Amino acid sequence: MTYTLSSINSQEGGGLAQVPKDRQQRSVPRPRLNRETVLRAGVELADQVGIEGFTMRTLSQELGVVPMALYKHVANKQELLEGMVDLVWNEVTEPDAGRGWKQGVRDRSVSLRDALIRHRWAVGLMEAAGRPGPENLRQHNAMLGCLRQGGFSFRTTVHVMSLLDAYVYGFALQQKTLSFETPEESAASAAATHDAESAETAARYPYLLEVVAELAKEGYDYDAEFTVGLDLLLDGVEALRGSWRSA
Amino acid sequence: MTYTLSSINSQEGGGLAQVPKDRQQRSVPRPRLNRETVLRAGVELADQVGIEGFTMRTLSQELGVVPMALYKHVANKQELLEGMVDLVWNEVTEPDAGRGWKQGVRDRSVSLRDALIRHRWAVGLMEAAGRPGPENLRQHNAMLGCLRQGGFSFRTTVHVMSLLDAYVYGFALQQKTLSFETPEESAASAAATHDAESAETAARYPYLLEVVAELAKEGYDYDAEFTVGLDLLLDGVEALRGSWRSA
DNA sequence: ACCTGAACACCGTTCAAGT
DNA sequence: ACCTGAACACCGTTCAAGT
Numbered sequence: 001m002t003y004t005l006s007s008i009n010s011q012e013g014g015g016l017a018q019v020p021k022d023r024q025q026r027s028v029p030r031p032r033l034n035r036e037t038v039l040r041a042g043v044e045l046a047d048q049v050g051i052e053g054f055t056m057r058t059l060s061q062e063l064g065v066v067p068m069a070l071y072k073h074v075a076n077k078q079e080l081l082e083g084m085v086d087l088v089w090n091e092v093t094e095p096d097a098g099r100g101w102k103q104g105v106r107d108r109s110v111s112l113r114d115a116l117i118r119h120r121w122a123v124g125l126m127e128a129a130g131r132p133g134p135e136n137l138r139q140h141n142a143m144l145g146c147l148r149q150g151g152f153s154f155r156t157t158v159h160v161m162s163l164l165d166a167y168v169y170g171f172a173l174q175q176k177t178l179s180f181e182t183p184e185e186s187a188a189s190a191a192a193t194h195d196a197e198s199a200e201t202a203a204r205y206p207y208l209l210e211v212v213a214e215l216a217k218e219g220y221d222y223d224a225e226f227t228v229g230l231d232l233l234l235d236g237v238e239a240l241r242g243s244w245r246s247a
Numbered sequence: 248m249t250y251t252l253s254s255i256n257s258q259e260g261g262g263l264a265q266v267p268k269d270r271q272q273r274s275v276p277r278p279r280l281n282r283e284t285v286l287r288a289g290v291e292l293a294d295q296v297g298i299e300g301f302t303m304r305t306l307s308q309e310l311g312v313v314p315m316a317l318y319k320h321v322a323n324k325q326e327l328l329e330g331m332v333d334l335v336w337n338e339v340t341e342p343d344a345g346r347g348w349k350q351g352v353r354d355r356s357v358s359l360r361d362a363l364i365r366h367r368w369a370v371g372l373m374e375a376a377g378r379p380g381p382e383n384l385r386q387h388n389a390m391l392g393c394l395r396q397g398g399f400s401f402r403t404t405v406h407v408m409s410l411l412d413a414y415v416y417g418f419a420l421q422q423k424t425l426s427f428e429t430p431e432e433s434a435a436s437a438a439a440t441h442d443a444e445s446a447e448t449a450a451r452y453p454y455l456l457e458v459v460a461e462l463a464k465e466g467y468d469y470d471a472e473f474t475v476g477l478d479l480l481l482d483g484v485e486a487l488r489g490s491w492r493s494a
Numbered sequence: 495a496c497c498t499g500a501a502c503a504c505c506g507t508t509c510a511a512g513t
Numbered sequence: 514a515c516c517t518g519a520a521c522a523c524c525g526t527t528c529a530a531g532t
Contacts, residue, residue, distance in 0.1 A: 032515080033515080033516090055504090055505065055506080056505080056506060056507085057504085057505075057506085065516075065517095066516070066517055066518080067506085067507090068507080068508090068516075068517065068518085069515075069516050069517075071506095071507075071508090072514080072515060072516075073515095076506075076507075077506065077507090123371075123420075124370075124371050124420070127420065127421050137448075137451075137452050137455060138451075138452070140452075140455055141451075141452040141453070141454050141455040142454075144454035144455060144457075144458060145453075145454040148454060154457065154458075154461055155461075157458075158458060158462070158467075159472060159475065159476070162418075162421065162472060162476070163414075163476040163479070165417065165421065166413075166414055166417030166418040166420070166421055166476070167410075167413055167414050167417055168417065169416070169417035169420050169421065170412065170413030170414055170415065170416035170417025170418070170420065171409075171413040171417070173370075173371070173374065173413070173416050173417065173420065174374050174409065174412065174413055174416065201384075204384075204385075204388075205384050205385070205387075205388035206388070206392075207388050207389075207391035207392040207395060208384060208387055208388040208391060210391075210401065211391060211401075211404075211405060214401055214402075215405070220405075225406060225409060228406065229406070229409070229410040229413070232410070232480075232483045232484070232487070233479075233480070233483065235483065236479045236480070236482065236483040237479070240479070279496080280496080280497090302523090302524065302525080303524080303525060303526085304523085304524075304525085312497075312498095313497070313498055313499080314525085314526090315497075315498065315499085315526080315527090316496075316497050316498075318526075318527090319495080319496060319497075320496095323525075323526075324525065324526090
């Protein structure tokens, strides 16, 4: 989770203002930039600062280079982000059709969700407008193949993939916004938020208050939550194998 | 869908460069700004230009005012967006517990999804970090109440709401990125994208190609797709009423 | 109480120039 | 082939000033 970026940071970012420019240049024998290095550094930076802090200028600074240098390796910021997203897709394990469609699809859904948690900035970009990258294509192809080989009709296969991905994306989206780390912090934060408004709020939103109080006591486990919902979905999907619209 | 903004646009935006400043000021007897007007204009503008084209400066221009004037009514852009999101929550119909939990929850899920389609910029912001607005609180409280009154245990209620919202958000997220309007355009666009790469791609992603070809022939109905998946979820949820973990 | 003008510290990106 | 410097047209936002 903590890559090499922080060390680069303390070397360059910290001392950058003090060190003369040509000195700074030579002190870190920076390897020649290429597309791959730029994309990987982009992922690292976005992981650390989030999408709103991610700029061409900060990225170039991390790489010890002037902002314009990046444009030799990526067309523009949009295309850079697309490349970064495909790097995230590359981290997702393909479904293994040999283990059966259900296990294969389950594994890949968990893997996708894990990747989205590691790279919280990516959720809104995974299915974004631009041309899908090769890893994206490979991944979706494998998913479709797993379901087709599992005996799902063509039409149902498309439905199921859309349904499962919607759940994974949506869950990651919900979890992304919750910035606290542990369930305990989560509960405490929720309680604190609403306690401040106290009496009036309690009267207006009784069910909400019940939840906050209860969660404050017991905590909330997102990981367990996700897999329970996923299995519910998979069971539902299994029931319609061969029965959804045109079989 | 097409509000009054376009007419304002043609009045002010179009002639703004030609008309002298004081003249332009008086020609449109602009009513006094307040928080409500700013937020509503914000929603309209974001609907039209998307979140990336939505700036304080363009919004102020739409309102016939200098950018700084907005800061009398909203603290900053972040707080403005939060207010706009709560306006979207206000469009969502509360679940009617009287019709039974299943119908109530279904109606509100469809309504939420419709709102997210009308305001595509909102998906990533609905559960965003800031303080949830009053409409957001009211909405979630009503959803919880509907499920509790439907006989769901406290714990299960939380799970179900999280599961359903994840699906709605995720589906809207998928649909958001597809910018084409009709299913036919959707299919054509998909086909065109992959046709360009032709032979090599066909060999590498056979299942994906199958989908593209098939969808090009038959089209793809997102609306039907959404409700089918939703009903699958609701049936699955019904089965675990009173049985999920602590009943 | 509400709006404005000028200014600041940022953005992404272009272009011509350096090595 | 790769990187740089200077510049352009934008951002959000502050502050002092106007009415």
